[in-house]
Amino acid sequence: MRDPLENIKPRVRDLRPYSLQPDRARVKLNQNENPWDAPIEIKQEVLRRVADRAWSRYPEFVPERLHERLAEHCGWTPEGIVAGNGSNELIQALLMVTIGAGKRVLINEPTFALYRQIATVLGAEVVSLPLTPELSYDVHSLKSEIQSTNPDVTIICSPNNPTGCVINRPDLVSLLRKTTRLVVVDEAYFEFSDQTAVPLLEQYSNLVVLRTFSKAMALAGLRVGYLLAVPELVREVSKAVLPYNVNIVSQTAAEVAIEMYKSKLRPLIRLINAERDRLFVELKRIPGLNPVPSRANFMVVRSSIDPKQVFTELLKKGILIRDVSGYPMLSEYFRFSVGKPEENDLLINALREICRG
Numbered sequence: 290m291r292d293p294l295e296n297i298k299p300r301v302r303d304l305r306p307y308s309l310q311p312d313r314a315r316v317k318l319n320q321n322e323n324p325w326d327a328p329i330e331i332k333q334e335v336l337r338r339v340a341d342r343a344w345s346r347y348p349e350f351v352p353e354r355l356h357e358r359l360a361e362h363c364g365w366t367p368e369g370i371v372a373g374n375g376s377n378e379l380i381q382a383l384l385m386v387t388i389g390a391g392k393r394v395l396i397n398e399p400t401f402a403l404y405r406q407i408a409t410v411l412g413a414e415v416v417s418l419p420l421t422p423e424l425s426y427d428v429h430s431l432k433s434e435i436q437s438t439n440p441d442v443t444i445i446c447s448p449n450n451p452t453g454c455v456i457n458r459p460d461l462v463s464l465l466r467k468t469t470r471l472v473v474v475d476e477a478y479f480e481f482s483d484q485t486a487v488p489l490l491e492q493y494s495n496l497v498v499l500r501t502f503s504k505a506m507a508l509a510g511l512r513v514g515y516l517l518a519v520p521e522l523v524r525e526v527s528k529a530v531l532p533y534n535v536n537i538v539s540q541t542a543a544e545v546a547i548e549m550y551k552s553k554l555r556p557l558i559r560l561i562n563a564e565r566d567r568l569f570v571e572l573k574r575i576p577g578l579n580p581v582p583s584r585a586n587f588m589v590v591r592s593s594i595d596p597k598q599v600f601t602e603l604l605k606k607g608i609l610i611r612d613v614s615g616y617p618m619l620s621e622y623f624r625f626s627v628g629k630p631e632e633n634d635l636l637i638n639a640l641r642e643i644c645r646g
């Protein structure tokens with residue numbers, strides 16, 4: 290028998306799959322989700338609207354109402370927005386229409402693993418710059434890399450998963466000015482940082498912003514993301530998006546979440562940010578732990594105890610965090626997402642015990 294793997298591109302076979310251990314625990318802090326479920330008022334309104342709509346009919350070809358809601362929510366034009374089945378789909382669609390063999394993608398690592406994975410599958414070369422030793426963006430190196438090699442696509446995750454660092458507006462502008470190639474800002478966690486690149490879309494036609502309903506908007510289970518760029522670019526990216534990619538339940542949920550954002554979701558975001566700051570202070574007091582300041586709803590912590598051991602001991606206590614020790618630069622770190630206050634108390638106490646030995 291011939292080896293069926295001969296049919297697969299060697300560079301794909303060499304990739305480690307992006308996957309997640311299926312561990313379960315009472316306190317789940319491993320996927321940067323909103324620890325609160327979507328508020329009941331949002332759920333009820335979505336169910337009411339969806340019940341009134343024929344399920345036998347396809348969604349609209351272009352989900353115009355969702356695009357309009359998104360446009361109002363973001364302060365951008367509906368023609369410059371495309372919704373996706375999670376922002377993952379839009380990262381893929383964007384890279385499908387921009388890169389392939391012979392093209393170069395610039396990323397900073399450690400970062401979200403999917404950029405490297407999709408770029409590699411598509412045959413492009415991935416150029417990776419390390420973050421600074423403090424785990425923030427090395428804007429100087431980014432600028433000189435863009436200046437010298439002019440990569441086809443530069444991807445900046447802000448706040449960055451898993452480190453929580455952000456790129457500030459003047460630094461981003463300085464990168465956008467250096468190139469006519471695409472600069473993509475993944476803002477999956479922007480609601481926790483109070484910082485966005487969206488106002489720059491007006492001025493920079495090479496800027497693409499990605500966002501999601503999976504984190505602050507508490508809809509990870511329904512899979513909705515969106516991409517913002519100038520309408521000419523959005524038209525091209527849409528060619529790589531499958532028809533009816535966002536189902537009617539998810540479309541409706543995204544619309545209702547936007548309508549109830551200020552009253553129902555923003556208070557939860559404020560609470561998460563306050564808890565993040567409390568966790569930082571509490572963990573800093575524990576000998577052997579060194580938390581890294583974060584602008585997102587998660588944090589990495591440098592640990593004098595092997596992070597794999599921290600992971601296992603927390604799991605034994607019913608707390609699931611993320612083992613990021615295999616990421617570049619993070620062999621001594623673990624990551625957790627901010628939970629509800631009582632979950633965070635459990636985490637703090639458990640880490641105190643583990644570090645006491």
Ligand code: PMP
Nearest residue numbers: 375376377401450477501503514
């Ligand atoms: N971007 C970043 C930085 C992420 O961390 C994630 C999810 N972990 C995504 C995009 C994808 O999110 P989704 O597909 O759920 O929108």
